[in-house]
Amino acid sequence: MKIALVGNPNSGKTTLFNALTGSNQYVGNWPGVTVEKKSGKYKGDKSIEIIDLPGIYSLSPYSLEEVIARNYILDEKPDAIINIVDGTNLERNLYLSTQVIDLGIPMVMAINMADVMEKRDEKIDTKKLEKELGVKCVLISAVKNELNNLMETLRSLKPSEERAYLSDDVEEAIQDISSLLKDKDFKRFIAIKVLENDPKIIEKEKIEPGIISRAKELALGLGQKYDDDIESIITSKRYDFISKVTGNIYIKKHSASESISDKIDKIVTNRILALPIFVLVMTLVYYISVTTVGTMATDWVNDVLFGEIIPPAVESFLTSVNCVPWLSSLILDGIVAGLGAILGFVPQILILFVLLALLEECGYMARIAFIMDRIFRKFGLSGKSFIPMLIGTGCGVPGIMASRTIENERDRRMTIMTTTFIPCSAKLPIIAMIAGAFFNGAWWVAPSAYFLGVAAIIVSGIILKKTKPFLGEVAPFVMELPAYHIPTLGAVLRSTWERGFSFIKxxxxxxxxxxxxxxxVTNFGFIGGQFRMLDTLEIEYSIAATIGRAISFIFIPLGFGDWQATVATLMGLVAKENLVVTYGIIYGFAEASEEGAEFWGTLASSFTPVSAYALLAFNLLCAPCFAAIGAIKREMNNAKWTLAAVGYQCLFAYAVALMINQFGNFLVYGIFDVLTMVAVVILLAMVYLLLRKPKAHSLKTIGGAQD
Amino acid sequence: MPLTFAKVNETLSIKKVMTTSARSHLKDLGFVEGENISIVQKGNAGLIVMVKGVRLALSLELASRIYVSEGDQNEA
Known part of the structure; x- marks a missing residue:
């Protein structure tokens, strides 16, 4: 038996889902999109599968969530629907309920917040409500796990009968279309959508042109009668019906006064205080997750657990069993190092997720979007994009994963694509090496790297926003601000665990x-015509070096077209700080310091300051490390988008590094050649991409969100 | 008058939602003619309003498309 959970955002849907399924949950994504999909088995009966549909206000095609929810219902035809509504605010919640009733699927209405209503001495006449709506109603309290006989009620459900509750003239029009639909499922729902001229339903259900023109005719007639468009007419008829129903069923109604949430909002979203408070909260998040607790935990895992404890233990074990050198190298440098690379991020990620869950649960996250949106809109990002980027200064992996709090698909993709432009902590040794070896440790090198990152985000935002997948009017900003409340430990831990575990997996x-x-590729190679495993300092014979020699010409325009730079860049993909380590190995300093001060002299002889800065710029902006690429793949949930993101980053890095090298050579050394011309062309192209006006025709975005 | 001109904490009644790409979404959210609305907060980014028992944040651009009049519709 398949049961779908439908309800408004902030109606307690997720809490109910957790209460019903306990730990029997599966968290994934809806196919091809970044929207989270949760399903699970009912605790009391494993044969019942429960699907948590996204929180929505309506079954219209306005947002991606709405389209996902209704497509799921239309395609998968769940056996029953639990419609969760907030009992303290029935009037608003019933709007979605009437649309779900139109579907005709067996449905039970779970009226949540029974405990709050009791406290307020508020009562709902459920018997009357059942009669008015024609569906079963059960009072529950999801937070207190008082689910009464919700599931028992479900088992004995019959399909809800078709109800004509709108005004007579509208019902007549619905009947008219409905009779033309012959033997379709969900007749009433589809008839209403066809009448509303919903393009997605018309395409999906392959509605015949004859029916469409009849619907247009009827809609026009009603439109003239009410002097409004058909969608608005149906909406207001729905509300008419709902106010008639709610007028009868409340036995006692609480009258709203200025709540605590209003008072908090008066301070937190205040004209003057909003930004300082935002900066303060962000500083705290940064301080805890990036500089203090998070770094301490990650350093411990990296340096102690996967530095002093596990590798020596494994090594001594391997020595004691006389393991062959290549296998022990594979286990130590390959598998253990690989596990370390993954687990090293885990503590930092978990701490970050705890903080994000707190921000979300208490209600401040929604306010962040509201406060910052105007600024970030200008380059195609959302107000919530700030958090991933801030976290990204510590580590790109949790940064990318923090994009989960952004609902809008396009904003989220854009954030994922640009977050790693900000130098993460693993890029700091590269910056220190370049600054020390070529610029006498000048103070401006590090700030310039951050400036480069921010500029890359802004420029990319503007350029990408004008490309097809991101094009379209910015969706006008309107969102619900949930009431502030104290987060529950359970909810925070659950959300942290879910996100953390899905990353690890x-x-x-x-x-x-x-x-x-x-x-x-770095440990094997041909020496003297013989393929074998290499010693640490024989890296120049490795497969990686061979590949490096073969492709290093690509980097000639950037000023570092030798195999050493190529291999170092490739190694940077494992972890960015490896770039420094690799140069150490190449120059014969296997045990160099973090910034590689020992070989700065050697390094300085193979670069000019200009080409060195180009190398820096390229490595800061190009594809991030594998861990971050893994996170991009996980969050994009789409191979094409992952490739597009990494491809764009590499291309952008290449263009920027080439311009730095060529214009630098021209300005510092007066060199002007063909490549300088190429740089000029790239610069012009970039300016064009920044300034061009996108074609103003309507476009279907990949996610299908309407603009 | 447009919602942006109205005072904070006063009971207002929605007169008309003007054409915008989000018009039907606004209606789904409860911005329908005759509905009571009040402004909780005016900020730099937009307004926070109370409609049908829920706090909603909306940009100034959208708020200027919603026309309201003073007074409680239900009392008239």
């Missing part, structure tokens, strides 16, 4: 496999 695989691959 999905992103872990790709990181693990790529670490082993990199281990292979």
């Amino acid at each position: 999905k992103a872990g695989t790709i990181i693990f496999l790529s670490t082993i691959l990199i281990w292979f």
Whole structure:
């Protein structure tokens, strides 16, 4: 038996879902989109599958969530629907309920917040409500796990009978269309949508042109009668019906006064205080997750657990059983290092997710979007994009994963694509190396790297916003601000666990496999015509070096077309700080310091300051490490988008590094050649992409969200 | 008058929602003619309003498309 859970955002839907399924949950994504999909088995009967549909206000095609929810119902035809409504605010919640009733699927209405209503001495006459709506109603309290006989009621459900509750003239029009639909399922629902000229339903249900023109005719007639468009007419008739119903069923109604939430909002979203408070909260998040607790935990896992404890233990075990060198190298440098790379991020990610869950649960996250939206809109991002980028200064992986709080698909994709432009902590050794070896440790190198990152985000935002997948009017901003409340420990832990575990599972695989691959190409090679495993300082014979020699010409325009730079860049994909380590190995300093000060002299002889800065810029902006690529893949939930993101980053990095090298050479050394011309062309192209006006025709976005 | 001109904490009644790409979405959210509405807060980013028992944040652009009049519709 399949049961779908439908309800407004903030109606307690997720709490009910958790109460029904306990730990029998599966969290994934809806196919091809970044919207989270949750399903699970009912605790009391494993044969019942419950699907938590996204929180929505209506079954219209306005948002991606609405389209997902209604497509699920139309395609999968669940056996029953639980419609959860907030009992303290029936009037608003019933709007969606009437649309679900139109579907005709057996449905039970779970009236939530029974405990709050009791406290307020508010009562609902459920018997009367059942009669008016023609569906079963059960009072529940999801928070207190008082689900009464919700599931028992479900088992004995009959399909809800078709009800004509709108005004007579509208009902006549619905009947007219409905009779033309012959033997379709969900006749009443589809007839209403056809009448409303809903393009997605018309296409999906392959409605014949004859029916469409009849619907247009009827809609026009009603439109003239009411002097409004058909959608608005049906909407207001729905509300008419709902106010008639709710007028009868409340035995006592609480009258709203200025609540605590209003008082908090008066301060938090205040004209003057909003930004300072926002900065304060963000500083706290940054301080806890990036600089203090998070770093301490991650450093411990990286340096102690996967530095001093596990590798020596494994090594001594391998030595004691006389393991062959290549296998022990594979286990130590490949598998253990790979596991370390994955698990090293876990503590930081978990701490971050706890903070995000707190922000979400208490209600402040919704206010962030409201406060910051205007600024971020200008370059195609959402107000919530700020958090991923801030976190990204610590580590791109949790940064990318923090994009989960952004509902809008396009905003989210854009955020995922641009977050790793911000230098993460693993890129700091590269910056320190370049600053020390070429610029005498000048103060401006590090700030310039952050400036470069921010500029890359803004420029990319503006350029990408004008490309097809991101094009379209910015959706006008309107969103519900949930009431502030104290987060429950259970909800915070659950959300942290879900997100953390899904990272370990999905992103872990790709990181693990790529670490082993990199281990292979850097540790094996041909020496004297013989293929064998190499010693640490024989890296120039490795497969990686061979590949480096073959493709290093690509980097000639950027000023670093030798195999060493190519291999170092490739190694940076495992973890960015490996770039420094690799240069150490190449120059014979296997045990160099973090910034590689020992070989700065050697390094300085193979670069000019200009080409060195180009190398820096390229490595800051190009594809992030495998862990971050894994996170991108996990969040995009789409191979094409992942490729597009990484491809764009590499291309952008290449263009920027080329311009830095060529214009730098021209300005500092007066060199002007063909490549300088190429740089000029790239610059002009970039300016064009920034300034061009996108074609103003309507476009279907991949997600299908309407603009 | 447009919602943006109205005072904070006063009971208002929605007169008309003007054409915008989000018109039907606004109606789904409860911005329908005759509905009571009050402004909770005016900020730099937009307004926070109370409609049908729920707090909604909306940008100034959208708020300027919603026309209201003073007074409680139900008392008239």
